[in-house]
Each structure stands twice: as structure tokens, then as C-alpha cells.
Amino acid sequence: GNSVTQMEGPVTLSEEAFLTINCTYTATGYPSLFWYVQYPGEGLQLLLKATKADDKGSNKGFEATYRKETTSFHLEKGSVQVSDSAVYFCALILNMFSGGYNKLIFGAGTRLAVHP
């Protein structure tokens, strides 16, 4: 089946450290890939996305590259801040051009805690 696997958290880092959150997927067909972020007490927000292999999504200093050969979409940031503390969700959606519902499949989420 189609699924998303993320590294378990929590990930605890000092401010200005390098961040990697691993995400791998299993999908039939050609998915689009997303990272959503959930700040405390809020709903999920789209952080970045990539719609085809080798695309790089980027936003707010975060980056992720769609790697078809390794079925991965790892999230990286060169220097994290306390304000980046949140839960990060990797997700995929299948490109179903025949129409119908394109189901968004989420990973379990990875909590990031950044301390000064």
C-alpha cells in the first residue's frame, strides 16, 4: 500500500544546529510530496512541496529534495531557531489524473524541540 515513514522523535537540538528529519515513502504511481508543520496549539501549515522527481522544495530556510531512487524526501535546515520548535509531518498525494479523490497520506509526525 501507500505509506509514509518518518523518523521518530523527539528531535532535540541547540539553536543554530543542523537539522535533518528523514522521510521515506511507498507509493504506487507518481506521488507529490509535502512537508507540513504544526506549531503548538495550531493546525497544520504547508511548509514546502515537490511534485516530481529531483524537484527541491524550499521555504523559510528549510529544504527537501524528491529522490525517486531512494523514495525519500528528507527535510533539512542549516541553522535552526527556537521558533522552529514544532511537529513536522511528511505527506504524499498520488497523481491520479483520472479524477476522483486524491488522498493525502501523512506520516506519524516528528517533534522538534530547539533550545537556546
Add this chain to the structure above:
Amino acid sequence: NAGVTQTPKFQVLKTGQSMTLQCAQDMNHNSMYWYRQDPGMGLRLIYYSASEGTTDKGEVPNGYNVSRLNKREFSLRLESAAPSQTSVYFCASSEATAALSGANVLTFGAGSRLTVL
């Protein structure tokens, strides 16, 4: 713009009680969704509405009903609450469900935390 607004933010129920979670969006989106979020399980789709007048089951529909009241509003009803329905519920909306899936970005509400005793 308010985006997606959910009410209530918090609710405590006793087993067997009923309640309705309300959701409204002001972005003129066609599609709306209800998810539940449980620790270690990510978000799971309960029901969705691809367009006004239609609703369909998601991954975990048992124990829930929905109503797409109009294009703006999509409510989730628990007829007889059970402790297993203790969760955080999120409503979301998007322009469309089909075809251009790369553009199918969901906008989420802030969530409703439900506890069933």
C-alpha cells in the same frame, strides 16, 4: 481572511453523549475534510466532501457522520461518543481533490480537542 474556522476548540463528553463539530471556510474552496490526530499515528481521514452536495468515507468513518451544509460549512457529528474517539480533530479545505494533485494544498483549522470520559 479567517481561513478555516473550527468550533469548539475544546469539549469534554461522557460516553454515549452526542455532539457536532462545526467547520467553516471562507476561501471558496470546493473540497473539505475531517481528520483526527492521535499520538504516533499522524492524521487519519474520517470523511471528506469533494464538492458541495457530496460526502464520502475516509479511512476511519465508523462512529461519525458528516453534513456538507453548503459550500462553506462541513460539520462532523458523533452520535454516541466513545472513549476511543478522544482525539484532536482537524477540519481542512482545498480548491479541489482531483487531477492537479500537486496543487492540492490543504488549509487546516486550528483543531478541536475532544475528550470522551
